[in-house]
Amino acid sequence: RKEVEQDPGPFNVPEGATVAFNCTYSNSASQSFFWYRQDCRKEPKLLMSVYSSGNEDGRFTAQLNRASQYISLLIRDSKLSDSATYLCVVYAGNNRKLIWGLGTSLAVNP
Amino acid sequence: EPEVTQTPSHQVTQMGQEVILRCVPISNHLYFYWYRQILGQKVEFLVSFYNNEISEKSEIFDDQFSVERPDGSNFTLKIRSTKLEDSAMYFCASSDQGVGETQYFGPGTRLLVL
Numbered sequence: 263r264k265e266v267e268q269d270p271g272p273f274n275v276p277e278g279a280t281v282a283f284n285c286t287y288s289n290s291a292s293q294s295f296f297w298y299r300q301d302c303r304k305e306p307k308l309l310m311s312v313y314s315s316g317n318e319d320g321r322f323t324a325q326l327n328r329a330s331q332y333i334s335l336l337i338r339d340s341k342l343s344d345s346a347t348y349l350c351v352v353y354a355g356n357n358r359k360l361i362w363g364l365g366t367s368l369a370v371n372p
Numbered sequence: 373e374p375e376v377t378q379t380p381s382h383q384v385t386q387m388g389q390e391v392i393l394r395c396v397p398i399s400n401h402l403y404f405y406w407y408r409q410i411l412g413q414k415v416e417f418l419v420s421f422y423n424n425e426i427s428e429k430s431e432i433f434d435d436q437f438s439v440e441r442p443d444g445s446n447f448t449l450k451i452r453s454t455k456l457e458d459s460a461m462y463f464c465a466s467s468d469q470g471v472g473e474t475q476y477f478g479p480g481t482r483l484l485v486l
Contacts, residue, residue: 293472294472294473296474303461303482304479304480305463305477305478305479305480306415306463306477307477308474308475308476311474349414349415353471353472355472357428358420358427358428358471359417359420359428359430359471360417360471360472360475361417362414362415362416362417363414364413364414365414
């Protein structure tokens with residue numbers, strides 16, 4: 263099982279759609295979880311951290327299920343500017359580094 | 373808003389040559405990192421640096437790689453004898469707390485080894 267595995271993409275959705283990304287991780291000792299966004303040939307930028315109780319930031323909702331070792335990101339009312347690759351990132355203290363998923367590509371179409 | 377900067381933005385070099393990639397982390401941050409991303413592949417951790425020493429390194433970070441913080445602001449990655457497979461985007465990042473906290477990335481240096 264890959265350390266961090268994400269839905270294969272690409273996702274093509276119309277503006278205004280709701281889209282969900284899933285991510286699973288293999289290390290049960292993982293402590294911190296993040297969603298980063300990466301535009302083509304640019305650096306990753308933090309979209310949101312993921313907390314145990316789930317958290318929301320505007321149109322974005324992140325959820326964590328520790329028992330299933332599963333993280334999700336929901337984007338509501340998607341905008342053209344949401345088109346990017348979404349990276350699931352996990353930190354486990356026992357390996358002292360961030361582990362990155364391959365990412366899921368999202369294209370929001372007019 | 374403070375940001376991480378990297379120079380150069382692009383570097384083309386011949387196989388076997390040495391390259392130094394430069395980064396200026398956010399000024400009050402204490403933890404520094406290098407990552408690489410080969411085109412179309414995932415972001416890969418190379419090394420983390422804290423308190424003037426390497427905290428953690430990956431299997432990619434072999435003897436050909438070294439890092440240095442030569443002064444109070446710069447953080448450099450040196451590749452001693454570049455190989456074709458070193459061609460990638462190299463990102464520097466910094467954080468004010470530990471590895472598991474938010475890391476802020478620079479815009480990257482695109483390295484092409486011919």
